Amino acid sequence: MLEIKDLHVKAGDKEILHGINLKVKAGEVHSIMGPNGSGKSTLAQVLAGRESYEVTAGQITYEGKDLLQIAPEDRARLGIFMAFQYPVEIPGVSNTYFLKAALNAIRKERGEEEVDALDFLNLVKEKMELLKIDEKLISRPVNEGFSGGEKKRNEIFQLAVLEPKLAILDETDSGLDIDALKVVAHGVNSLRSKDRAFIVVTHYQRILNYIIPDYVHVLYDGRVVKSGGKQLAIELEKKGYSWLGEETVSAQLVN
């Protein structure tokens, strides 16, 4: 579904990603872990199409298409969704109507009919229950006055409504208390399917107790320094990230 090859990315004058390789197949859950500043969020944002990053080398192929040539809105329509680390407040734009506009744009792309108001309402109700979202929030402007946890749940709620093929969770777990984390994880797990892939970007292993990944990749200083199964996450939780730096340096020395 997704293939990243030797991806180099710059923000301003500084190169942040120095050659990332990653392959994600439909139905898989990949976790990308790493310390602050390792480039995790940059990778997530580049996949969603953030224009403030410059891709200087490498390629990303999504369902056979050159993803880097596709505008952010078209990526969304083709089934890519990123849950933001910091969801944006948009005063004056209602959550419901914004989501309806988004859903219809995506359905149109798939050649499906637009949902009418009633069907949409039913869909929204169902997904709100799934994410335990207060009904009041949904009629409010996008993210305005939401608590940190409400914003994160709102992201997963949007994910549930839009049903993407590839979902990227950018540190969705950061700042969530254990109850909220369980709700979010439950939401994500209920959306897992053989046609849908997840990339779970996180700093902490904790969320991976609830969303069990198929693969774990460790990002350090803009490179994937280690890949493995879910055991790797537990190892990281015990040892922290600092040993990775030494290992990388020694690996480079050997090379």
Add this chain to the structure above:
Amino acid sequence: MIEAVQKETDIYLSNFAQLERELADEEPAWLRRVRKAAILRYFELGFPTRKQEEWKYTEVRPIARIPFKPAQYELDGLTADKLNQLTFGNLQCPRLVFVNGHYSAELSSLEGLPDPVEVHSLAQVLKEDPDSIEPYLTRYADYENHPFIALNTAFIQDGAFVYIPKGQVLKEPIHLLYFSTAPEEAAVAYPRNLIVLEGNNQAVILESYVGLGERKYFTNLVTEIVAGENAIADHYKLQQESREAFHIATLQVHQDRSSSVRTFNVTLGGALTRNEVNVVLDGEGADCALDGLYLISGRQHVDNHTRLEHAKPHCDSREIYKGILDEKATAVFHGRIVVQPGAQKTDSKQTNNNLLLSDEALINTKPQLEIYANDVKCTHGATIGQLDQDALFYLCSRGIDKATARSLLIYAFASEVVNRIKVESVRVELDKYLFSWLPKGHLVKEAV
């Protein structure tokens, strides 16, 4: 240089001489006196220049350069049906129509007004019962210190006179529609509106100024609103003049005890617009809301000057002006709040927010507080910004195309002030205009 401007504007003196000849002795002595004093004052003041602080960012030389003749009543194929297609056209309410500043009986309809309420053309009142308006007319807008108010006063001929007696609550708005057919020859009109709420009553007044096409003309208008004790007035002004028109307007509001006035000033048209809104809170417990929206592009210039005077204690005022500027549009906001000695417990808040959609758009904003009392609450704030790139990306990342996302954010910016409009039919009309102004506005309409 000053002499040159004086010479160019001499046309107003000869226009005045001609008006005096036409009127001969048919008007009351008090009005003739005021006229003469006003034209004299205009002659002394001359057109303002940018050396004057109040006109620092607005150049009126383009108006001075054109020898405007008094506008004539000329329908030019205009019908009531055509007017119905304009803004507020489908509102079912009493409507006074003015064509090039002159009342049009054939296009107006005053049906549905309760009997004691008086709504007339000013020209008719001046002809039939001039003394009835002497206590109000020219008593509020200060022509001594303002050349354009002086000009308007010198040329008073027509406009609307609305008198709402005590106890009357009007359900429907009263719509004053000024339409410019703009004939070939550059013409100037001087609308003069006088709206009196005697007290303990309620009314909604809509003023709209509409001109089609690209013709040059000049509207120099003055509206005076007198709100008596416990009166409630909602006033909306929508300016949609032609893109080549000059529009200089003064709204003078005088409020008595416990009265409440909301005024909303929307500027969409015109090449050069100056709106002055002066409110005097002259009775305890009065409150006023002073709102505005300017939505401009091309080379349009809009200057909003507001002056809010708290003359008595325990008055509240809220002011929000919002501007959206695209291309090479320029705007000025100058909001002054004056709290007079003794006006304790004043509660006043002023905000001016601007959204610049292009690098070439320009806004000068200047809030100003003058406080001569010591137990008051006054705040003001001004912001200038661009579209939030993070919000734009957020919307796009959900599948909404860039043009729609942009329009959604622009609409959201405007809606904060639009939503303050209490009269639903007015809000719906303005929304409709916003949706038509915004690229992909029909999609925005579904999404808000």
